[in-house]
Amino acid sequence: MTSRKTLGLTAAFMMGGASIASAQTTLEAGQEVDMVLLPKFLGILVFDQANEGAQEAHAELGNPGELLFVGPTPENSVAGQIEIMTTSATQGQGAVMLSNNAGDQIAPAAMAAQEAGTRVVTWDSPIPGGEGEDVFVAQVDFGSIGVVMADMAHSILGGEGQMAVLSATPDAANQNAWIASMQEALEGDAKYAGIELVDIVYGDDQAEVSYNRALSLVDQYPDLGVIMSPTTVGIQAASKAMQDEGLCDQIKVSGLGLPSEMVSYTMNGCAPEFALWDFRDLGYLTYYTAYGMATGQLTGELGESFTAGRMGDYTIEEDPGRPGSKRILMGPFTVYTAENVEAAAQ
Amino acid sequence: MSWLGAIRSWEGFLFATLIAIFAVNATLSPQFLTLSNQINLFQLSIEKIIVALIMTLIIINAEIDLSVGSMMGLAACAFGFLFAVGVPAGLACVIVLGIGVIGGALNGYFIAYVGLPSLVVTLATLIGFRGMARVLVEDRGITGFPDWFDALGQEGLIGDIPLALFIFAALFVILYIVLQKSGFGRKTYLIGNNREVAAYAGIDTARHKLILFTASGAISALAGLLFAARVGAVRGDVANGFELDIITMVLLGGVSIFGGRGTLVGTLLAVLIVLNLRNGMALMNITGHIQTGVIGLLLIASVIGPRLNLSGLLGRPRPEARP
Numbered sequence: 068m069t070s071r072k073t074l075g076l077t078a079a080f081m082m083g084g085a086s087i088a089s090a091q092t093t094l095e096a097g098q099e100v101d102m103v104l105l106p107k108f109l110g111i112l113v114f115d116q117a118n119e120g121a122q123e124a125h126a127e128l129g130n131p132g133e134l135l136f137v138g139p140t141p142e143n144s145v146a147g148q149i150e151i152m153t154t155s156a157t158q159g160q161g162a163v164m165l166s167n168n169a170g171d172q173i174a175p176a177a178m179a180a181q182e183a184g185t186r187v188v189t190w191d192s193p194i195p196g197g198e199g200e201d202v203f204v205a206q207v208d209f210g211s212i213g214v215v216m217a218d219m220a221h222s223i224l225g226g227e228g229q230m231a232v233l234s235a236t237p238d239a240a241n242q243n244a245w246i247a248s249m250q251e252a253l254e255g256d257a258k259y260a261g262i263e264l265v266d267i268v269y270g271d272d273q274a275e276v277s278y279n280r281a282l283s284l285v286d287q288y289p290d291l292g293v294i295m296s297p298t299t300v301g302i303q304a305a306s307k308a309m310q311d312e313g314l315c316d317q318i319k320v321s322g323l324g325l326p327s328e329m330v331s332y333t334m335n336g337c338a339p340e341f342a343l344w345d346f347r348d349l350g351y352l353t354y355y356t357a358y359g360m361a362t363g364q365l366t367g368e369l370g371e372s373f374t375a376g377r378m379g380d381y382t383i384e385e386d387p388g389r390p391g392s393k394r395i396l397m398g399p400f401t402v403y404t405a406e407n408v409e410a411a412a413q
Numbered sequence: 414m415s416w417l418g419a420i421r422s423w424e425g426f427l428f429a430t431l432i433a434i435f436a437v438n439a440t441l442s443p444q445f446l447t448l449s450n451q452i453n454l455f456q457l458s459i460e461k462i463i464v465a466l467i468m469t470l471i472i473i474n475a476e477i478d479l480s481v482g483s484m485m486g487l488a489a490c491a492f493g494f495l496f497a498v499g500v501p502a503g504l505a506c507v508i509v510l511g512i513g514v515i516g517g518a519l520n521g522y523f524i525a526y527v528g529l530p531s532l533v534v535t536l537a538t539l540i541g542f543r544g545m546a547r548v549l550v551e552d553r554g555i556t557g558f559p560d561w562f563d564a565l566g567q568e569g570l571i572g573d574i575p576l577a578l579f580i581f582a583a584l585f586v587i588l589y590i591v592l593q594k595s596g597f598g599r600k601t602y603l604i605g606n607n608r609e610v611a612a613y614a615g616i617d618t619a620r621h622k623l624i625l626f627t628a629s630g631a632i633s634a635l636a637g638l639l640f641a642a643r644v645g646a647v648r649g650d651v652a653n654g655f656e657l658d659i660i661t662m663v664l665l666g667g668v669s670i671f672g673g674r675g676t677l678v679g680t681l682l683a684v685l686i687v688l689n690l691r692n693g694m695a696l697m698n699i700t701g702h703i704q705t706g707v708i709g710l711l712l713i714a715s716v717i718g719p720r721l722n723l724s725g726l727l728g729r730p731r732p733e734a735r736p
Contacts, residue, residue, distance in 0.1 A: 109700060140701040142654055147701050149644065150457050154695040157450045170554040172644035175567045196556060237552030238648050269552060 091380055092373040094128065094355065098362040100161035101132040104350070105151055107168035107192070107272070109138040112325060113299055113346040114166065117190070120350030121164070127376055128358055132161070141273065145169040149176045152187075156180035161361030164353050166191035170238045174198040186360040186367075190353040191346075192241040197392030201360055201367045202383055204353045206344045207398045209241070209388045212297070212323075213248025215402065217259055219321045219340045220293050227261035228292030231284045233305050233322075235272040235298040244388050245297045245323075265291065270301045277304035285314060296322035302341060306332035326403055326411035333408045344400035352378055352397050369393060423667040427682035434686060438693035445696060452573055454692040456643070459577040460485060460636040461655055462684045465662045466581075466588050467632045469680040471625055472663055473592070475605040475672025476524065476531040478626065481633040482655035483542035484516055488637025490546035493555035493647035502559045510634050516542060517630015521623035531626075539656065547649035556646035566642025577639045584632070589677050601625070605672030661708065662687050665715045686711070 104121050106114035118136045125134040139147020148169045153176050155163045163180060167173055167189055177187045177199025186201050193203040220230050232249075234242045246267060253259045265288050270277025281294055281304060294309075296302035302324040309315050315337040324341040332338040355375035359365035365373055372382045378397075386394035403411060438445040455462070464481050471478050488509045495505035516538065523534045570576045592598035604611040604618050612618050641647050666683030668675025687708060694704045
């Protein structure tokens with residue numbers, strides 16, 4: 068008994084020692100590496116904000132290399148992302164920071180880039196199968212997004228009513244994971260028993276398509292109480308649709324939105340509650356991660372820790388949503404209501 | 414033809430443009446001339462340029478096939494669906510090519526024998542084939558194909574050169590002989606110029622069109638399979654909108670949208686121009702929006718250039734001048 072305890076203590080001590088040995092890496096600034104920030108496509112505010120964060124980190128780390136912000140056009144997103152990934156490898160870029168919109172279709176190009184020595188760091192939306200990806204910088208824990216969305220629906224519906232989901236593209240890895248986690252929360256907790264999820268539709272992250280899908284949901288489900296849209300494009304389009312049709316009294320909109328885009332809808336009651344994280348921070352943390360890897364200061368092993376400037380310390384861990392893949396968890400996020408949305412929209 | 418005369422033909426003009434783009438790219442980008450980049454340049458658009466070859470014959474025949482992108486999508490998704498339900502990948506490929514033949518023949522039947530305009534028929538199948546593709550994969554991505562299948566799209570068949578590039582080259586040679594050296598080719602031009610005259614000359618114009626559209630469907634299905642192999646995954650939006658890029662390349666190649674005029678060499682040169690231009694701009698980090706704009710300007714120039722009566726300079730006959 069005694070010896071066993073001692074053994075346990077020794078093991079604990081050794082593990083403690085190991086974690087001290089691989090303590091925080093503080094990234095050395097000023098090393099030259101060219102990197103590419105590749106959004107799903109250009110012309111979306113959150114991606115511009117992520118770029119601002121990356122540019123901030125780029126300046127802070129004094130990287131004499133180049134940080135490029137290039138992306139495809141919305142209608143050519145998949146082929147365009149594959150093309151930019153391939154071209155970046157040809158150019159010998161140190162790292163590509165990818166918000167993936169191509170599902171697993173990007174995996175062969177990403178693996179080829181890795182073979183050519185380009186590190187692939189995903190952010191916002193990972194490569195579903197994890198192939199071709201060094202690490203995924205996750206904005207928030209994908210499981211907790213589901214609970215937050217379920218809670219917002221619960222509060223808007225007063226615990227009882229119908230909900231429909233208006234998502235982005237059908238195989239956007241991030242949105243699908245969040246919807247799945249919301250479904251899990253709805254089924255797993257008796258608190259949500261009164262909420263009925265009636266449908267999941269896709270607006271392809273295009274304003275007009277999302278607007279029309281929101282209106283057809285209204286036609287299809289006369290008793291609908293809330294449209295939950297886990298995408299900044301969808302939530303804004305749905306809010307506008309409900310406002311334009313004068314439906315905000317019966318049907319509320321919620322989900323993930325940008326304060327600056329949602330402020331008017333929150334104040335007029337069309338979208339009383341929504342949530343989001345800071346995309347500037349996401350771009351900033353992604354840059355630190357990619358810089359560390361591309362300069363060889365980070366290896367990308369599980370358990371590796373580093374300091375990301377003003378945001379503090381982060382650790383590479385196993386992604387619970389995608390076994391075998393690695394992630395860095397940024398978190399947490401904010402729920403916006405009429406109380407705090409105006410300040411955040413500034 | 415004198416050296417100056419060669420430059421004055423449309424193909425000559427395209428060739429000079431290509432050389433200029435090539436030279437600019439090679440000067441401005443150190444990676445441009447590397448073998449791997451030259452292969453990637455084809456590989457990134459290989460499915461589109463394969464379909465552009467058969468599209469050349471369709472447009473010379475005074476028809477259009479808008480359904481090619483959707484057929485590529487349907488082929489890729491049908492492959493994914495069949496694979497997911499347990500059909501061996503090799504058999505699935507054969508079935509998919511069969512779907513291409515049937516889909517193409519369906520277009521051809523309504524155009525050639527019912528007499529509907531190809532614009533209308535293939536617009537309908539553009540929507541229909543895409544709808545079927547989306548029904549088959551139901552808003553999800555399908556991946557995990559056998560290694561041999563992915564390798565066909567992603568690895569070199571001989572050296573670093575992938576299978577699809579050999580298919581493109583072989584198809585070019587075959588269609589070149591068909592169009593430029595055979596009776597079938599001469600009939601293609603004649604029907605494109607004037608279908609009534611061709612009919613009075615005893616040509617079975619309906620059968621001719623049926624063959625062309627069936628070939629277009631089959632080749633598009635093959636291109637869809639190649640796409641699935643290259644990216645190793647399929648979903649409902651595969652090849653969405655590809656038809657416009659394909660038609661753009663053919664028209665830029667000097668093929669008249671009114672039919673009866675154009676060559677495969679012109680299409681090949683236009684393909685090389687578009688690919689090199691895109692690749693050069695990508696290597697110089699020019700974003701997608703500007704790339705699209707530049708290609709658009711090029712197409713406008715190719716359409717209005719001859720109308721400005723620069724024929725003294727370019728030698729491309731004005732469309733009005735056709736018989």
